[in-house]
Amino acid sequence: MGVSWWRLVAVSALAAILFSPHLHCASQEGPRYPFMRNATTAPKVSYYDYIIIGGGTAGCPLAATLSQNYRVLLLERGGSPYSNPNITNLASFGLPLADTSPASPAQRFISQDGVINSRARVLGGGSCLNAGFYTRADPLYVRNAGWDERVVNESYEWVERVVAFEPPMRQWQSAVRDGLVEIGVLPFNGFTYDHMEGTKVGGTIFDQQGHRHTAADLLQYADPTRITVLLHATVHRIFFRVQGGSRPVAHGVSFRDASRVLHRAYLRDGPMNEIIVSAGALGSPQLLMLSGIGPEAHLRAHNIGVVLDQPLVGQGMSDNPMNAIFVPSPIPVEVSLIQVVGITHSGSYIEAASGSSFGRGDPRNFGIFSPRIGQFSKVPPKERTREALARAIELMDSVEEAELRGGFILEKIMGPISSGHLELRTRNINDNPLVTFNYLQDPRDLERCVEGMRMIERVIESKAFSPFTFQSIPEDLVANMSSRCPVNLLPKHVNSETPLEDFCRNTVMTIWHYHGGSQVGRVVDSDYKVIGVGSLRVIDGSTFHYSPGTNPQATVMMLGRYMGLQILTQRLAAM
Known part of the structure; x- marks a missing residue:
């Protein structure tokens, strides 16, 4: 026979994976996975076909897909998102990011640049913490990555059947949308998941009831008989073996549970079984270094045995700079996260959030631009000390709620071109590594920020947006905003002694889209x-050279699938 019976069976199985996802409905609180449990219940030694380190935005869809045919272990250092209503409800956005306890689903870090940032520590990764915007990558990005466009589209659709929705468009977001169109950010593309130059309404991972759907929901696709998900399982090291002078081959990992008990998991015998690192842009290069893959001198300085001298691990770290302007409103505005985007010719993306952007109104909501979550831009990055942050929070709480009525319009730099690096701080995987992003160091990034700020000014001055602007802002409001609140009003650059270039540098924040450290062509192949x-891959945002789309989460989930x-x-093909 030209094709074996077993090969026909395998082809049929793969077709079923591609075209017939067997979903079960998730409740509002989330699915009840029989295969998900605390790592304290794990055996001291276990064996699998695939060991995936990191149950985040890429790790969950990757594990679900591989479990269709193989035994998969998914190790997540955090807990379940389904037991935390602050994650699942839009009204509580910001609370997880403001929680700095060791048990928080968000682990705060401060880059060497001085910008306060956060990394996920929860099943579902960053999709459990972000502002929810869902948009695909630019088709040119897909082609440059060398991905199969048909399978990419099918993979996006697979994700979207579970986590993506059309947002409700209300007055303030509609005014931003119409203002962008009015100033010439064209064409207007309506509602679409696709990345298209011009103005569009994007998707969201919050449903019509304001409930968040995350990458963890994609585990609905998993075969429950072939997958094990362990929570509070922190991987400390990847094991390698070298035989007869050949290249090192990954064959196991060690991890600790919440009680600090050590466990080991190994690959089962099989030439194509693998360990896959999906620990994120900080976690993946950090774990590679702690396991002996990285710059030799740096590893030896930390007394780490060198498995492979790879000087490019930790290089190419980038974070998309964000600068935001608060727009006080004479009338009430809705609570909204990111819904509209203007994809401009200059390389700036214009987006917006409104309502409880400071976390006032609903006491549970700290908002997308609250200093409580580290979004503090009133002073330059190097001056954002713990004391300055505490003072900003105190001042914000002292201002009357009516004076905080309004919203933010922001710009994010596409790319960016500026990049930095990551180094180990200690040998403890729980400690944040040292990371430098070099925000706006490249003059082209700075130029795009300046152009983005000018476009924000034009949106604010547009006729479409006029219901939400004062013809002349009351002096007492200006005084409160300028002296007592950790916010930035539109800079009057025409008569200001501070040029827009300095304004961009001094008010830069993160939009949590950092990437790099294990890049394709440098640390991993195509x-x-x-x-x-051998037997080791990295699949997550650490492999990116620049962030796809206006928000990378859709593409990271797609990449896992x-x-x-x-x-x-x-x-x-190898059968």
């Missing part, structure tokens, strides 16, 4: 296999 070692299918296809 199949995301770590160059120089896409690479899961690619791996299954590669194994099928």
Whole structure:
């Protein structure tokens, strides 16, 4: 026979994975996964076909896909999002980001630049913490990545059946949308998940009831008989073996549970079984270094045995700079996160959030631009000390709620071109590494920020947006905003002694889209296999050279699904 019976069975199985997802409905509180449990229940030693480190935005769809044919272990250092209403409800956005306790689903870090940032520590990763905007990558990004466009589209659709929705467009967001169109950010593309130059309404992972749907929901697709998800399982090291002078091959990991008990998990015998790191842009290069893959001198300085001298691990770290302007409103505005985007010719993305952007109104909501979550831009980055942050929170709480009525219009720099690096701080995986992003260091990034600020000014001055602006802002309001609140009003750059370039540098914040550290072509190849070692891949945002789309979460989820299918296809071809 030209094709074996087993091969026909495998082809049929792969077709079923591609076209017949067997979903069960998730409740408002989330699905009840029989395969998800605390790592304290895990055996001391276990064996799997795939060990995935990091149950985040890429790890969950990747694990769900691979479990269709193989035994998969998914190790997540955080807990479940479904037991935390502050994650699942839009009204409580900001509370997880403001929680700085060791048990928080968000682990705060401060870059060497001085910008306060956060990394996820929860099943579902950053999709559990972000502002919810859902948009695909630019088709040019897909082509440059060398991805199969048909499978990419099918993978996006697979994600969207579970987590993506059309947002309700109310007055303030509609005014921003119409203002962008009025000033010439064209064409108007309506509601679409696609990345298209001009103005559009994007998707959201919050449903019509304001309930968040995350990458963890994609585990609905998993085969419950072949997958194990362990929570509070912190991986400390990847094990390698070297035989006869050949290249190192990954074959196991060690992890600790919440009681600090050590466990080991190993790959089952099989030439194509693998360990896959999906620990994020900070966690993945950090774990590679702690496991002996990284710059030799740096590893030896930390007394880490060198498995592979790879000086490019931790290089190419970038974070998209964000600058935001508060627009006081004479009338009430709705509570909204990111819904509208203007994708401009200059390389700036214009977006907006409104209502409880400070976390006032609903006492549970700290808002997208509250200093409580680290979004503090009233002073330059290097001056954002713990004391300055505490003072900003105190001042914000002292201002009358009516004076905080309004919203923010922000610009994010596409790319960016500026980049930095990551280094180990300690040998403890729980400690944040040292990371430098070099915000706006490249003059082209700075130029795009300046152009973005000018476009924000034009939106604010547009006829469409006029119901939400004062013809002349009351002096007492200006005084409160300028002296007592951690916010930035529109800079009067024409008569100001501070040029817009300085304003951009001094008010820069994060939009939580940092990436790099394990980049394709540097640390991993086009199949995301770590160059120089065997049975090890990295699949997450650390592999990106620049952030896809106006928000990367859709593409990171798609990548998990896409690479899961690619791996299954590669194994099928090898049968």
